Amino acid sequence: MGLVVQKYGGTSVKDAERVMNVARRVTDTYQKGNNVVVVVSAQGDTTDELIEKAMEINPSPSKREMDMLLSTGEQISISLLAMAIEKLGFPVVSMTGWQAGFRTDSTYGAARIHEINADRIENELDKRRIVIVAGFQGINKYDDIVTLGRGGSDTSAVALAAVLGADVCEIYTDVDGVFTADPRFVKTAYKLDEISYDEMLELASLGANVLHNRSVELAKKYNVKLAVKSSLNNNEGTYVKEVDQVEKMIVRGVTRDNDCARIALCGVEDTPGKAFQIFSLLSKNGIGVDLIIQSIGNGTQKDISFTTTEGDLDKALEVMDGNRSVLKVQDIKWSKDVSKVSIVGAGMVNNVGVAAKMFEALYNAHININMIATSEIKISVLVDQKDAERAVVAIHDKFLV
């Protein structure tokens, strides 16, 4: 029939039983006449266990050695999955990142894929073997093993699908697909049958936790058709592809992201170039910034607030505090107890009423809005973390039920 790339995450291969389950899915697809390439992540807690081993010895190891260590996690998974497929009696071969031809840049811990030399994979597929590839890894120009960082295995799968010209790249996870909101606390949430790359991009970056941004960007760039499915049942998942814009839903989904922290710089001197000064300092220190709000200055002073991840908070505070006199900031306030709640939908930009309707939903639920930011296809608000789930439910029910 065709060529299918499948990707299974860590929970899908967390123990022997789950590995056998994945093996059956893979061989089912193979038996239908497809060539199958499978990308796997490290088993369940393996990565955490390896990190723990490292921390016991050296709390700040070089990224190179960390990559050397962590890449073993996927190598264990691929061999175990290959053994499971052998047990079912099918021809199979496993490959590490370098064996599969993944060449990357030299950024240990967060490498980007430069190219994939898929000769060996194509060779094995020609022999009708199932090919199992270690996700999340490749080698750089020094022949050092590097990992691709967050969302790496999804990215490996999509990149392979692009290079091999696969008919579909199936991303298996423990949920049924992409939902209009998190079904764990939004009872009325439902699964989407399809969604556009751009919408998925916003949902991914907003904490929907299904697909990583990077892999969606790559899929969009190379027009790889994605299917997000559950590895635990045979339900139809969600297709991510170019979606016809006619008659589409305005709002696709509502998301919440608890991993954010707010920093407010109060009483900043109101002179031109102040924002540039602040954010280039943060950028130089490798601190990612998400929402930014600047109050209208009174000619003497203004307030500038921004959000970052919780992991970057301490460093951001340190940088701001260390440059207090240069920046001429009177006071620095911060909070971790905030969440970002967002609605996403490609049609949103042309619908002036969307933002108003969202704020109305929050007002009716008595939820205070700390910050607001809008883009072409999303509107995000920062709320107190304790209000976040209620905010998602209120907005979801206003737009999507």
Place this chain on the structure above:
Amino acid sequence: MGLVVQKYGGTSVKDAERVMNVARRVTDTYQKGNNVVVVVSAQGDTTDELIEKAMEINPSPSKREMDMLLSTGEQISISLLAMAIEKLGFPVVSMTGWQAGFRTDSTYGAARIHEINADRIENELDKRRIVIVAGFQGINKYDDIVTLGRGGSDTSAVALAAVLGADVCEIYTDVDGVFTADPRFVKTAYKLDEISYDEMLELASLGANVLHNRSVELAKKYNVKLAVKSSLNNNEGTYVKEVDQVEKMIVRGVTRDNDCARIALCGVEDTPGKAFQIFSLLSKNGIGVDLIIQSIGNGTQKDISFTTTEGDLDKALEVMDGNRSVLKVQDIKWSKDVSKVSIVGAGMVNNVGVAAKMFEALYNAHININMIATSEIKISVLVDQKDAERAVVAIHDKFLV
């Protein structure tokens, strides 16, 4: 000063504390001005844990996938040791087998090293970096990861020392060196300061459990000076090298090997070529044979006995039984409850009294001898396993105290 290759086994790096201990040893050697290349095995029980993971999924996986799995054990060790050395503030780089240039034949699970392209290692040494290499592994002509089988890490270390022209190859273990007998049950046993390759070869193959045969053979071939040392103290170890034969001790050590089984073929037809027939059958089936005894035939019948490892016993019996009529054997007897006790020493061949003295020691201890075999530098006897330790003590005290 020079170039030192050090090899640390699994128990030497079994936990964080031991890894730090090894890191300190390595950096001590480095600080004395030496270039240092370190070969490490997988941590303590890692290999067993990985095998267990595999068995849960597939009790008879392909050797290729098993090698893919097991090779992660050493990759974990090298990165952890590198991190420990980083913590001590020294420049270090870890390398997998393929990164270190180990090319092997294609025998998965028991590959032999074809060549080592040491360019990268030499490059790193030129930069005064400590180089940590994963033992026990390499890649074959398909670029598949293979393991070297038993004694693989020792072999990796010796091969590297040969290729790099190292001044010494230090093999670290949990004993102080090579002893005249097993100090766990021979109270009078003592450590040897030096021993020849040939003597070490006999001791290694006779169950002294310090160095694997293969690595000693390789060291002999390329004249690599070996030092067997403890990773737990700073005692001088035992040097294995070409030893001047003048005034040497006649007997170097006494060993015991419990991993043997005896098969006796009784009432074999006494015709020429019978032994050839039997042992070529065993060889074709991959069964290793150690001691061989043939009774003097009476023209009609003779008895042929041989020993093999316990692991090969069942297969050997199967082969013998399946060819009973061809071989014309009346009865097949076997026992696992036997041990091989041997004395080793290069001077032995010229000392007619050695065998007699050994048998006297056993006679005095009331120990029955089942089989006897002699070579240029050893005499082995097969005794009941229950008598083996007493036999070693008796012989040791006769010759070496």
